[in-house]
Amino acid sequence: MNKTITLAQGNGGVENNELISKVFYKAFKNEILEKSEDAAVIQNGSLAFSTDSFTVSPIFFEGGNIGKLAVCGTCNDLAMMGAKPKYLTCSVIIEEGFALRDLEKIVRSMKSELELNGAIVVSGDTKVVPRGSVDKIFINTTGVGEITKEGISSNKISKDDVILVNRDIGCHGATIFIAREGIEMDSELESDCKSLYPQVKALIDAGINITAMRDATRGGVGAVLNEWAKQSNICIEVEEERIPVRDEVKGVCEMLGFEATSLANEGTFVLAIKKEDKEKALEILKVFEDNSYACEIASVTDEHLQKVILKSSWGTKRFLDTPTGELLPRIC
Amino acid sequence: MNKTITLAQGNGGVENNELISKVFYKAFKNEILEKSEDAAVIQNGSLAFSTDSFTVSPIFFEGGNIGKLAVCGTCNDLAMMGAKPKYLTCSVIIEEGFALRDLEKIVRSMKSELELNGAIVVSGDTKVVPRGSVDKIFINTTGVGEITKEGISSNKISKDDVILVNRDIGCHGATIFIAREGIEMDSELESDCKSLYPQVKALIDAGINITAMRDATRGGVGAVLNEWAKQSNICIEVEEERIPVRDEVKGVCEMLGFEATSLANEGTFVLAIKKEDKEKALEILKVFEDNSYACEIASVTDEHLQKVILKSSWGTKRFLDTPTGELLPRIC
Numbered sequence: 001m002n003k004t005i006t007l008a009q010g011n012g013g014v015e016n017n018e019l020i021s022k023v024f025y026k027a028f029k030n031e032i033l034e035k036s037e038d039a040a041v042i043q044n045g046s047l048a049f050s051t052d053s054f055t056v057s058p059i060f061f062e063g064g065n066i067g068k069l070a071v072c073g074t075c076n077d078l079a080m081m082g083a084k085p086k087y088l089t090c091s092v093i094i095e096e097g098f099a100l101r102d103l104e105k106i107v108r109s110m111k112s113e114l115e116l117n118g119a120i121v122v123s124g125d126t127k128v129v130p131r132g133s134v135d136k137i138f139i140n141t142t143g144v145g146e147i148t149k150e151g152i153s154s155n156k157i158s159k160d161d162v163i164l165v166n167r168d169i170g171c172h173g174a175t176i177f178i179a180r181e182g183i184e185m186d187s188e189l190e191s192d193c194k195s196l197y198p199q200v201k202a203l204i205d206a207g208i209n210i211t212a213m214r215d216a217t218r219g220g221v222g223a224v225l226n227e228w229a230k231q232s233n234i235c236i237e238v239e240e241e242r243i244p245v246r247d248e249v250k251g252v253c254e255m256l257g258f259e260a261t262s263l264a265n266e267g268t269f270v271l272a273i274k275k276e277d278k279e280k281a282l283e284i285l286k287v288f289e290d291n292s293y294a295c296e297i298a299s300v301t302d303e304h305l306q307k308v309i310l311k312s313s314w315g316t317k318r319f320l321d322t323p324t325g326e327l328l329p330r331i332c
Numbered sequence: 333m334n335k336t337i338t339l340a341q342g343n344g345g346v347e348n349n350e351l352i353s354k355v356f357y358k359a360f361k362n363e364i365l366e367k368s369e370d371a372a373v374i375q376n377g378s379l380a381f382s383t384d385s386f387t388v389s390p391i392f393f394e395g396g397n398i399g400k401l402a403v404c405g406t407c408n409d410l411a412m413m414g415a416k417p418k419y420l421t422c423s424v425i426i427e428e429g430f431a432l433r434d435l436e437k438i439v440r441s442m443k444s445e446l447e448l449n450g451a452i453v454v455s456g457d458t459k460v461v462p463r464g465s466v467d468k469i470f471i472n473t474t475g476v477g478e479i480t481k482e483g484i485s486s487n488k489i490s491k492d493d494v495i496l497v498n499r500d501i502g503c504h505g506a507t508i509f510i511a512r513e514g515i516e517m518d519s520e521l522e523s524d525c526k527s528l529y530p531q532v533k534a535l536i537d538a539g540i541n542i543t544a545m546r547d548a549t550r551g552g553v554g555a556v557l558n559e560w561a562k563q564s565n566i567c568i569e570v571e572e573e574r575i576p577v578r579d580e581v582k583g584v585c586e587m588l589g590f591e592a593t594s595l596a597n598e599g600t601f602v603l604a605i606k607k608e609d610k611e612k613a614l615e616i617l618k619v620f621e622d623n624s625y626a627c628e629i630a631s632v633t634d635e636h637l638q639k640v641i642l643k644s645s646w647g648t649k650r651f652l653d654t655p656t657g658e659l660l661p662r663i664c
Contacts, residue, residue: 001432002432003431003432003433004428004429004430004431004432005426005427005429005430005432005460006428006460007428007460007462008460009426010426010458010459010460016458019458020456023432023435023436024422024439024453024456024458027439027440027443028422028439028442028443028446028452028453028456030452030453030454032419032452032454032455033452033453033454033455033456039455040419040421040454040455042418042419042454042476043379047375049419049421049454049455049476050421050455051421051422051423051455051456051457051474052423052457053423053424053425053457053459053472055425055459055461055465055466057465086374087364087372087374087381089372089381089382089383089474090356090360090383091383091384091472091474092385093385093470094337094341095337096336096337096338096339096661097336097337098336098337099335099336099337100333100334100335100337100355101335103337103355104355107355107356107359107360108359110359110360111360114360120360120362120364120365121360121362121365122362122365122372122374122381123364123365123371123372123382123383124352124356124360124365124383125383125384125385126341126342126348126351126352126356127342127385127387127662128337128338128339128340128341128342128661129339129342129387129467129661129662130339130661130662132464132467133387133389133466133467133662134387134465134467135461135464135465135466138385138425138466138470140383140385140423140472140474142421142423142472142474144476329428329460329461329462330459330461330462330465
């Protein structure tokens, strides 16, 4: 690794994984951490526990703000483990001179989003640092959720599973990029930032046989599929044409030179479920707003273990690798 | 309140409390939060849950570094509720260009301190932000602990209690001030940064009747006593001469124009215990390194409810108010 930390090491992709494993996992080594799930499972499988710090810039964007994102992000990580978000902590680091009005707006968004999850903030911390020590405001949320469906794990996906996505991908990454660069676009593009627990609850309540779920944040759907291929020692074959991407997002991808599968999402999740439950699951997902493009995107094979293969509509195949490089810093 | 956030609003004192109550408590209103304990008590009283973000500058100082502090700080908050620190999350925000060697040193300190607490990191998050977006590194730790002694609360201190401190006060605040200002001092002063769970465990194992405990971090012993006076609706009378303060700390207080009771500590805690257990508790505390000055500092009366009175050796009395003003930003 480099002797100094690079932006790429926070990308949710290859360099980020390397930093995490060589520095953090190496020191903190334990069975729970090494499972690399979206949330840790503690207390004999009864609780999920997850943390995230949010540094997004700009702090207000189409479809959300850093406060909404901070509640969605952590609650979604809990939901992905089949847990009902229950208790959150909220720790804010604020730059001296930050507008009180903006802080209040952020906190109000957090409150609304907490209500959607049926969760409460039970402990907090407020730091104010001198001008220049932080850019505006960073928020950490850490959550505890009660596991309502046991055994969900990205370490046991098999050929009996099919891989779905709940909606079209890349909206958060594309929205932040546009906002940051000040690009004028005549579109209704907004971040997909959303609490996923209601969708997860509906799937669990309907008895869908869920093997794994993961929200496709930093590193996008590409990172999730590659993590799953490695963790479950499987090959994932993706039908490129099936991946739902709206035109505005495709446009941003061309400007950036990124693939839509590398763009961050904040209300989009990938599901591995038993094949026989596919139609029922899609029906349930499509009831929710913004989910009209919910679909199957991939299947599990043993062609190239630990690899993700992208199949084009012309029949060609290539590997979809874990994203690498700087991608978009401060995307979440 | 001001229309923009001020450094004083992060001081652990009056302005900080106002910001917390008018913005955060107001929005997040719930019974657990409003108890204002060092850690939230969740899951029917079985678990404690607490968060802290660390922004200390400089990140390396005599007696510790930001990593050691991040583990001590959160584990101590759990210990103060009679909980054994068990699971921690660790979320770091690193500035692009930060030295990998320094990160490794910080993480190694975290590992050692986790071992002292018998706790493990089960979930994490790593963000890297562009140069200038954060000053070097900020760390959030959030912990879950198992409550081994129920009912500890700063809301029920009474005249049956006596108030102790485990060691001399103000070393962390004084050390950080000296390091930051580059003052050359011919002294062995170092931060008191330390995990308090072993001391708490010894007290609990010996059957000491503990009413409340609180580590005197931002705002110092003065903030703790004032919070307790309000929360328990009591008057706390402090014998000024009994408060242990070493000479180097007194010297720093003179330079700063602060009282030692406003200086931050990171391994110093205030205890309210039943009077009859005083001698036994002090004996137990003094077995621990650095605790030779453990002593009784105050008694509980009903003279001025919700106030803290400082009694000098000449028999004069004055109020010891909650600290106010900027104090030392980025002290923890």
